[in-house]
Amino acid sequence: MRTAFIQQLIEEARKNEKIFLITGDLGFSVLEPFANEFPDRFLNAGVAEQNMTGLAAGLAMEGYTVFTYSIANFPTLRPMEQIRYDVAYHNLNVKVVAVGGGYAYASLGASHHATEELGMIRTIPNMVVCAPGDPAEARAITTALTKHKGPAYIRLGKAGEPKVHTSLDSIRVGEAICVRKGQRTAVLTTGAMLMYAFEHKENKEKNYSLYSFPFVKPIDSATLRDIAKTHSNIITLEEHQRSAGFGSAVLECLHDLQESGEIDTIPNVKRIAIPDQFVSVAGTQEYLRSLSGLNM
């Protein structure tokens, strides 16, 4: 996903001279092509994420569309106040990019697990929050966000994720994607859990619907309304704490749809998410997911 992101950002930067990329001293062997092609629109802010984010706000005030880039927790949790106050309150064109969402940096430990940030950032006004499910989504979202005026957060996976979508030319900010139409039960995923749900044998056998929701905010309420009208069960799947994340956003939206009379009843909703816990043992991403019960 990170390769797809940087390749697409380079393509966009060739067409749009406002695009600027700042790294927090990470991205070795990934960001060099951008840095080499656009030296005037790239910089390394060092291991200083608070300054990187404030700096991005300043550059955005002068007309740049700024992407800040680092690993998981660093560009998100560390400068959360700069994201809220400098970037979001001033509604600036800054896109925070985290590579290695969820447990992608599994054995690096809890310091490197991004498992709360979707919820934290989702509560901040003006922020768009997204977690692409595969490289094709990462590309389409990168393009969409270069055109979107205002702040956003993008949670990427790491590298080497397989493609789920055979073709995805474009995506609108806030749009969900129907991967497979089935019956009765709809599985809704955000981020890199998409491939797990896509390949899950039981899902296929039982003919579940599968939707990817790369945008946690704004959430695609029209698609959710249609899902609620045609399915009696919904399963949400995310690599994030159970509180405040994607499943919570789905529940909130379903409740609002019922309150406004757009749906009569709320389907049964099962949320698969991290059960309010840290993982403090080593292992692969798959192993850590299984420890947190992220399976169907």
Next chain:
Amino acid sequence: MSATSVNLARDIRATALKMVYEANASHIGGAFSMADLLAVLYDNVLKIDPAIPKDEARDRFLLSKGHACTSLYAVLGLKGFFDLKDLDTYTKNGSSFLSHTSHKVPGVELSTGSLGHALSVSCGLALAAKRKGRSFRTFCLLSDGELDEGSNWEAILFAQQYKLDNLVAIVDYNKIQSFGDVEEVIGLSPLDKKFESFNWNVIEADGHDHADIEKAFSKAASAKGKPSVVIAHTVKGKGVDYMEHKLLWHYKSPSKEQYEEALKQLSK
């Protein structure tokens, strides 16, 4: 020394005092300590035009110590960025004049209130000017207490690395922070040596002597290859004898008698 800047400083203090008194608000001590700095900046240093507040060529001024906003609002009103009468709405329901600096007010570049933010944003503005070949300069006024914030030192490191000689930081060094004397809370001394060792061009000034302040900004303008800091030695509550050097005036709003006495002293 400009007679107009001295008059402007007096009017800034009187205007800020009225706002604080009528709103029963805080932070008059820190608003007074930086009043002379603002007066010199807005009188004859900053290239700004109140008629075109978003002019691309304007110098950028960011107040990092957002709690001292009354003096900034006052100078902007006095210079004609908006009608001075608008200041009567300060802290009232629905007013843009919040008691921390608000970018909804004409002439204000950045909302501040949480300390340790504006210097990083200023680095972004100064870097943008460099990258785009623009000649505007960026000025950022900080308190001494907020230098406790680590984010400022990230920005201080960054500014020298990128040779932001179009950036001027100003420290309102009144030596008193929220809960006591700076040296007793988290000491900054020797502040000049700290900035020097971070490879900044350091200029010290008497923050109430307008000629000295002007000279400091002129030195900053001629610095090449490194950012400048004007360490302005100031007095908290400067201009009203019973407020000077007193921590209490970080918090307190004057009584009617105190207000009248302060106005009398300021008009001398």
